[in-house]
Amino acid sequence: MEPGISDRIIKPHNCVVAFGIPTSREGFLKDQDHPNKEFARRFNGRGWWDEYYIQIVSNFERILPVLTRLGVEVVTDSTLQKFGELFDLKKFDVIILFAHWSNSSVEFHDGFASIPDIVEKIPDDFDGIIDLCACHPEPLTIALRRERPRCLVKFVNKEVIPYQWMLLYPVLFTHLKNNDLSYLDALEAVIGEFLESAKRMRKGELRDEKIKASNRRLPAKYRTTGPS
């Protein structure tokens, strides 16, 4: 009998990351006029594309080759239909969804989808992990808990800062590739390390590294030499 997801050894090729949010300038511009989408428009008046590039696209472009090299499948412009098909393939134990959440629905590439519509796309027998990188998706997690009790749902119960998570996943998948671990154990270890690093940063130990790391992520015009 196959071990449950909490004991199953997970490798990067068992995982897929689906992006419902735009990951390119074209997608971002198209979404500005989409009647059933709002995420891209949230950046109006806030630096618009530059801001979106810094927060989302630059990080996506940075992690994409890493994820691909590790063997993680990456799906961009994910529609609800495409999201559902990932389950039907029966090759992924962990399905990660980067998407925007608003008014009890998830914004996919083709627009908002309601909780019942999303739940319907997930097979009853899916016993893996759905990793929701969306802000406050609690109603969806409750629905999944009731109607798809075999799967686990990872979620964040507060505002998601996308770049933080985009930085975490490459480390997580590297950890999974190099060690025989369950997804939960790897997640605990990697988040633990991030917290430890954050503590050290607060103490000033990692300030220089932080500045260097930030600079690497930013377009040239935003780079800084930091305090002298």
Added chain:
Amino acid sequence: MRRNILISVMIVCTFLSVGCPRRQNREKTNTSANEVRAVSLKVLQEKLRNCQPKNSCAEDVLQLGYITRPLGVVVDEDNKDLILFGQADPNLPPLHVEDFVIALRNACMKYAPLEGDTYIYSYPGCSIDPDPQVNRELQTIERQMPGAPAGKIEVLNDAWRRVCQNPQKVRVLGIPFDTRFAQIMVKADYDMKTLVDGSDSLDTPGFTSLVGMRMDQARSDLFKHSPGFQSTTNRFWFYPGDDSFVEDQGVILIKQCPVKLLTEQMYTDARGEMIGGGRTDDLARTFAEIFTALYGKVAQQRPVYVELENLFRIVALAQIIKSKYPDLEAKFDLKFLLEDYPVSQTRVDRSLPGRHSLQEVESGDDSQRAYLRLRTCGGVDMAIRVKANQIDHDNTKLVSSLKEGLFRARPSGSSLYWNYPDSAARLSDLTSNLRLQEINSANREALLLTVVYKSSHYEVYAGRSDSLYSGNNISELVKAVNSHPGWGQAKKVYLDMKDFPTKDKVKAFATSCKIQQKKENTGISVEVLARREGSTDSQDALLLPGIRFEKEPSVVEVVKEGEYKGWFKTSLRFVTQVKGVIQRVTITVFAKTAELARAFLDMVGARSTATDFQTKSLSDAINQISREFKLKYGLSDDELSVQYQDQFGDTYIVRLTTPEPNEIA
């Protein structure tokens, strides 16, 4: 890998006084964890009124619908009825209607004699005391002992034994003498004396007779401090512990109603009367504390103590009913039960042979001999004084929802008893909460909380009537756990995972908690204790008091693989008792050096002989030693690891560290 201790689920039928009740009919089957049985006192009264004159009352009528553990009472004002509810387990001694009637009549002062214009009230109780003439004779014998030659000592000892066996007078207070109620009290008291003197030995880890303790002490220092004779008389009596109750909308629920054993050293005055000087003998007090701490385990082996505890519970309910409804007789139609129902006669001895113990102890070189004489008297005092501040108001609506459920489940107004299938598991949650109270009052090093998996959220209970947290936000849940006021010196929290549908859900919850706890950085570690097939036995093996260390040669060996590869490990075996069944638990200690592993072993060996060690829970004993050991050797949290492993090989690892913004449902 963290896995839980597996303990077999076995309930052993060991009834002495009533024998193992056979399942005689379908109704006698037990209520499940999520079921409660209710009995209408009004219908019960009607049935008794009809069947009693013909002596044709059915067993279910006489045994309160087969309830075996009363939990509370519900007021049905519309029907002027009181509904008693509780759990029904055919493997436990039954409750008897006449016991409840006696408790109710006692609370309503029906047995209080009128002297002049004053009713002389007494709570139910009993006492077994020696006659003053016996005391005087014993004094005379004991005065002759110092300095007497060996041959004379033997004669005096024989005389002492003979006089001790003279009948002691049995008194019954507050209720009629020849009743089953009185019989249980007297038997519990009289049998307790055999546990005091060791003539009845229990295989309960951590339990030691007073004579056993005294012999151990005598061997070590009697000859240094005493002339070779030691004679003590102690009074032991059963008394109510810290009672507490909850109520809401006419439902009263017993949160806890423990029985404790008290003691006082007795002296004989010039007239031969026994008097208490207000002092306690140290060892007798230790024995009483052990008996109280292990009362539940003793009761599993000697069911008279289950019956005694049930009497305390029904007396508590009767006292609460009377205190809440002083106009009980007008408010409820219970006249037949209170006035007319003839309680059956059960013969209770007016006197019983005195219990005593005389032990001879030799000094190590056989050059000296000492005699330990022990006499015991005692009783039962059910002085359950119900005060308003003892009854908490339940804010969770768990209690009041029980009332709605009980009324809804009643098949008809003429039903004597019925089961309420508590599908929302409210009673089950309440029961878990009550269990937490018991465990958390017995543990100092760790706190047990129950996390209940609901379809939309988690409920966290800490042993109070209301939940500590209710919601779906694990970050908030962990904060609520950390801010719980009951921490004391505890730096570890065990989470009892109730109703989690799969092992994966348990692990996911544990991971979320640990991540959050790491973020909180409080120094309090969180460990998850899953239930195996819904049973809490594995947790009880770890957290209930009463352990015995099995001293056997232990080896320290190098760890060749796994997380602790290159470290050293050693094993220690303990015995504990769960639901009357002896369980063996192995503790494996991992340390960075062989010397440290050996030193840990030595520390446990040295501590294990102390009485206070044996009355601790395994968790408390090992956590305390681990803490002190780390302090003594300046070790950090990650330099020593302790694993608990049950007799079936399942392992539970306890770490002292752990802990973000991640939740997994």
